[in-house]
Every structure is written in C-alpha cells, then in structure tokens.
Amino acid sequence: MRSRRVAVTAALTVAMSAALLSPMAHAAPAARSTTVAACSWSPELLTVPARYTGGGQITAADSQGGxxxxxxxxxSWGTTTREVLxxxxxxxxxxxRPKGLAQPTVTxxxxxxxxVGDVNAEDSERHAFRTRDGKLERLPxxxxxxxxxxxxxxDVGDIVGHVAVLARQGIDSYYVHTAVLWPANAPGTVVKLSGGLPGTGQTKATGIDQDGTVLVEHMKTRTDAFxxxxxxxxxxxxxRKLSxxxxxxxxxxxxISNGRVAGVTQPSxxxxxxxxxxxxxxTPLRPEHSASVNSVNSSGQSVGWTTGGGGDAVWQLDRRTATLPGALGLSASADDGALAGWSRPDGGNGHNQPTVWRCR
Structure with a gap:
C-alpha cells in the first residue's frame, strides 16, 4: 500500500474521473480540473496493546475501514521486535509469529x-507471508x-509480489526477480506472470486492483533490480504498457486502485x-508539488511526499488539496476517504503511533 494528532486545515477535492483505461501515448502529462471543498483533517491515534512499548504504524488500508x-x-537492552497488527x-x-520468522513488513x-507482506526466515532471507487462522504463514x-x-x-484473496533467485557473475552475486501471483482460486500454488510482459530483464508485481489487474515493474537487465x-x-x-x-x-x-496508478519517476x-x-x-498526471505519490484510493484521492521537504500531502487527481506538516507519514489513502500512517503527537520525539486522519 509508509502518525499522529495534529489538526490541519486543508482542502478536499470531490470530483473524479470516470474514463476507462486504455493504452495511450502522451509526450507530457495533461492537467485535470477538479472541484475543491473546504476540509479540516482531524487525526485519531489508534491503540496498540500495552506490550508494544515502541509504538506502531499503519502501512495498508482495506476497502471497508480497516x-x-x-x-x-x-x-531494555535496546533491541526492537516488530509484530503484525x-x-x-x-x-x-x-x-x-511462528518460530523462525521475525521482523515482518506489512504491504x-x-x-x-x-x-500480506514479507518476513525474515531462518535462512536470513526475506520471504512472502499471509495471515491465516490468527498467525503468519509463508506463501509457497x-x-x-x-x-x-x-x-x-x-478482496477476492489474490496475492501478488515477486520471487528472486540468487545469481552470480564472477565474484559478484545479485537477485533476479520475477513477478508472481498467488491465486485465491488455487490455494497453495504460485504462478509466474507471463503473456504481454517482456521476456528479458526482471519483473516485480507491486500491486493488484479489485478486478485482478496487476501492476508490474520491468527492469531491462538481469543485474539491476532497483x-x-x-x-x-x-x-x-x-x-499493456503505461505511457x-x-x-x-x-x-x-x-x-493501483480502480484503474488508477500511483508512482514516481526520475530522469536518472x-x-x-x-x-x-x-x-x-x-493519462499520466503530475500532482502539484509531488515528489512521490505513494497510495491512491478508488475515487482518485492520493497521498505522498511533497517537493522541497514541505511535508506529506493529499491530492485529488493532479490537484493538491492538503499539506499536513509535522512529524508524520501518510502511507495509505483509504476507500472511505480517510488517510492512514503514523504520527508523533509530542512533536517529533518518542515513537511513531498508528494514526488515521479524517476529513471533518
């Protein structure tokens, strides 16, 4: 899908696009007009069990308020352990967390x-997991x-991601990645994505839409996975390739959500x-003053980082509707319009706290 209570006055956009996705070539991103309504984002700190002395953070939102x-x-000796919440x-x-699994990341x-996410295993490598029956289990x-x-x-239960094989070239070693799908209709199986994707280089699946559309990154060579x-x-x-x-x-x-894709580009x-x-x-749009768009919801509201260190922001399509200053991080734009991530209510000291912001 990556903070806690500071009231911020902002604007919330309520208009959205409804065109169907089709392959198009664009030399430059087009602007989309939006309608803006006044809004104040109000933070709510979510609780963590008492033993979580290091705080917590939200990194993903579901489609119905979870x-x-x-x-x-x-x-006391300084070690920190992460657990899934x-x-x-x-x-x-x-x-x-079964024995042998440690330090999970939730995606x-x-x-x-x-x-779902990834977790350290006994072989010191990261491995994909899902939760089932109240515990983590590794995916095949x-x-x-x-x-x-x-x-x-x-929501169907299809899971996407990527697998890696360790390769060597002389004294150097590197991972070669391949995008995969763990289909809900075939439990216990994993499928390497093929058909329409380049047959050379590497691929990583980084998201899946409700209709089963998978977002895939392609690297040109086998030695560069970044x-x-x-x-x-x-x-x-x-x-189909995005322009x-x-x-x-x-x-x-x-x-990816409802046919829209969030991302970041670099000239090098x-x-x-x-x-x-x-x-x-x-159509690729350039949200105002955005350094990275990290998450988008089904109505086209997105969150991410602003240029120049101005804080995390909210956009509706290409229009910035709010900037939330302070010690916080926005990881998810939820389908109900809420924002989620972490904050530090004490102004930057202490631990991250799981936080949800709502438009009041």
Missing amino acids: YAGTGAITY RWEGGQATEFA GVNRDGTV EPAGTTASWATGIN DPAALYLWREGGA LPSGTAVVHGNG SDADGQGVLWDRDG
Whole structure:
C-alpha cells in the first residue's frame, strides 16, 4: 500500500474521473480540473496493546475501514521486535509469529482481514507471508527460489509480489526477480506472470486492483533490480504498457486502485523523484508539488511526499488539496476517504503511533 494528532486545515477535492483505461501515448502529462471543498483533517491515534512499548504504524488500508501495519516492542537492552497488527473498529488484533520468522513488513490487507507482506526466515532471507487462522504463514515459492515478497492483495484473496533467485557473475552475486501471483482460486500454488510482459530483464508485481489487474515493474537487465524503466498492467495473460511522462528514465509503481496508478519517476537513477498519477484512461498526471505519490484510493484521492521537504500531502487527481506538516507519514489513502500512517503527537520525539486522519 509508509502518525499522529495534529489538526490541519486543508482542502478536499470531490470530483473524479470516470474514463476507462486504455493504452495511450502522451509526450507530457495533461492537467485535470477538479472541484475543491473546504476540509479540516482531524487525526485519531489508534491503540496498540500495552506490550508494544515502541509504538506502531499503519502501512495498508482495506476497502471497508480497516487497517494493518506493525507494532514495535522495545526491550531494555535496546533491541526492537516488530509484530503484525490489524485494526478494525479502532481495536487492534495481534497475529502470532511462528518460530523462525521475525521482523515482518506489512504491504497489504483485504476486507476479510488477510494481511500480506514479507518476513525474515531462518535462512536470513526475506520471504512472502499471509495471515491465516490468527498467525503468519509463508506463501509457497517456485523451486529454486532464494527469497520472495508479497506486495498486495485484493478482496477476492489474490496475492501478488515477486520471487528472486540468487545469481552470480564472477565474484559478484545479485537477485533476479520475477513477478508472481498467488491465486485465491488455487490455494497453495504460485504462478509466474507471463503473456504481454517482456521476456528479458526482471519483473516485480507491486500491486493488484479489485478486478485482478496487476501492476508490474520491468527492469531491462538481469543485474539491476532497483531501477525499473517501464510499468505494465497485467491481467489474465495479457499486458499493456503505461505511457510515461517525457524525460523518464526510472519509474516506480507504488499502488493501483480502480484503474488508477500511483508512482514516481526520475530522469536518472540518482536524481530526485517527481510524483505521477495515471488516470483511468491511461493519462499520466503530475500532482502539484509531488515528489512521490505513494497510495491512491478508488475515487482518485492520493497521498505522498511533497517537493522541497514541505511535508506529506493529499491530492485529488493532479490537484493538491492538503499539506499536513509535522512529524508524520501518510502511507495509505483509504476507500472511505480517510488517510492512514503514523504520527508523533509530542512533536517529533518518542515513537511513531498508528494514526488515521479524517476529513471533518
């Protein structure tokens, strides 16, 4: 899908686009007009069980007002352990962590409360997990897999992510990634995505829409897993390539919802990023003063980082509707219009606290 109580006056956009997604070529992103209504974002700190002395944070939102993330337990000798938490109706649920799994990262949750992400295992590699029956369980991997990551889940229960195989070139070693799907209709299986995607380089699935459309990053070479050059929308064995703003060398897909895609582009791998939001017709938009668009909801409301260190922001399509200053981080734009992430009510000291902001 990545903070706590400061009241901020802002604006909330209420208009949205309803065009169907289609492949289009655009040399530069177009602007979309929006209608703005006055709004004040009010924060609400969510509770964590008492033993979570290191606070917590929300990193994912489901489609009906629930959230997921991690809580931190800090011990007297300085070690911190993370555990998976889910919030429903403001109450936190803990998930048991089987022996051999540690320090989970949460990337998605669906309306049934299934949480996905990746976790350290006994082989010292990260491996994809889902929650089932109150505990974490590793997802199946293709033979020969070194590591794996789950990056999203939809309400049907389809899970996407990528697996990696350790390769060597002389004295150097590196991961080679392949986008995968763990289909809900075939429990216990994993499918490498093919059909319409490039047959060379590497791929990573970074999100899945409710209709099963998978967001896929493509890296041109087998040795570079960090600088995707293209984004694809894959579904049922076919894929279409998203058109990029002019001057793009590196593009990351951070999220997908109702046909819209959130991301960031760079003119080179070491350059600052600029946020981008693809509308449902495939048009890439440049949200105002965005350094990265991290999450988008079904109505086109997104959150991310602003340029120049101005804080985290809220956009409706390309129009900035709010900037929330202070010690906080916005990770998720939920379908009910809420924002979720972490904050530090004491003004920056202390631990992150799981926080939800609502428009009042």
